Amino acid sequence: NAGVTQTPKFRVLKTGQSMTLLCAQDMNHEYMYWYRQDPGMGLRLIHYSVGEGTTAKGEVPDGYNVSRLKKQNFLLGLESAAPSQTSVYFCASSNGLGENIQYFGAGTRLSVL
Amino acid sequence: GENVEQHPSTLSVQEGDSAVIKCTYSDSASNYFPWYKQELGKRPQLIIDIRSNVGEKKDQRIAVTLNKTAKHFSLHITETQPEDSAVYFCAASIAGDSSYKLIFGSGTRLLVRP
Numbered sequence: 001n002a003g004v005t006q007t008p009k010f011r012v013l014k015t016g017q018s019m020t021l022l023c024a025q026d027m028n029h030e031y032m033y034w035y036r037q038d039p040g041m042g043l044r045l046i047h048y049s050v051g052e053g054t055t056a057k058g059e060v061p062d063g064y065n066v067s068r069l070k071k072q073n074f075l076l077g078l079e080s081a082a083p084s085q086t087s088v089y090f091c092a093s094s095n096g097l098g099e100n101i102q103y104f105g106a107g108t109r110l111s112v113l
Numbered sequence: 114g115e116n117v118e119q120h121p122s123t124l125s126v127q128e129g130d131s132a133v134i135k136c137t138y139s140d141s142a143s144n145y146f147p148w149y150k151q152e153l154g155k156r157p158q159l160i161i162d163i164r165s166n167v168g169e170k171k172d173q174r175i176a177v178t179l180n181k182t183a184k185h186f187s188l189h190i191t192e193t194q195p196e197d198s199a200v201y202f203c204a205a206s207i208a209g210d211s212s213y214k215l216i217f218g219s220g221t222r223l224l225v226r227p
Contacts, residue, residue, distance in 0.1 A: 041219055042202055042219040043215075059216075101147070102147075102159075104158070106155070106156050
């Protein structure tokens with residue numbers, strides 16, 4: 001039982017390049033979330049999904065797209081990376097039952113030059 | 114929408130002393146308040162949580178208190194140890210909201226001096 005796995009762990013992009021971050025969970029959770037973490041700003045929700053085939057915008061969705069084609073996977077895409085997207089990205093999942101205990105992946109550190 | 118403010122941003126205490134971190138929230142409908150601990154370079158991990166029908170919850174050296182009227186909640190760590198050094202995040206959620214979104218505070222960096 002690996003929990004929540006994020007790939008890659010590190011990535012450096014040039015401005016304008018695209019990439020996809022993968023989040024995979026093996027806990028059969030319905031809910032999945034993408035956050036970005038910047039110094040002094042805590043965790044901000046980018047997009048989330050309440051089930052396979054669904055996605056919704058969070059607090060800071062601009063410049064990102066997501067897809068949830070399979071229940072266990074939640075993909076975060078950057079179509080044209082900008083330096084402002086330099087951040088640490090965390091994926092989380094929860095079963096949505098009662099309290100919303102979210103389990104986090106180890107994070108992806110992304111630098112956009 | 115919900116907004117969560119967290120204070121202080123940094124906190125330095127002597128080993129063995131207590132530490133208190135405070136958060137306020139704006140949406141009176143919020144009813145679930147977790148606290149996450151994030152060690153340097155690691156993922157956030159839940160350490161304790163509280164629902165709005167409870168005023169206080171304890172788990173060994175950590176406790177959380179909630180004042181619904183004032184819309185604030187606090188994390189208390191007693192007998193601090195160097196391994197308590199980390200960044201702590203509070204969050205608020207509306208359990209029953211179909212998204213179960215968490216809105217996080219900006220974090221408190223706690224340093225426990227040996």
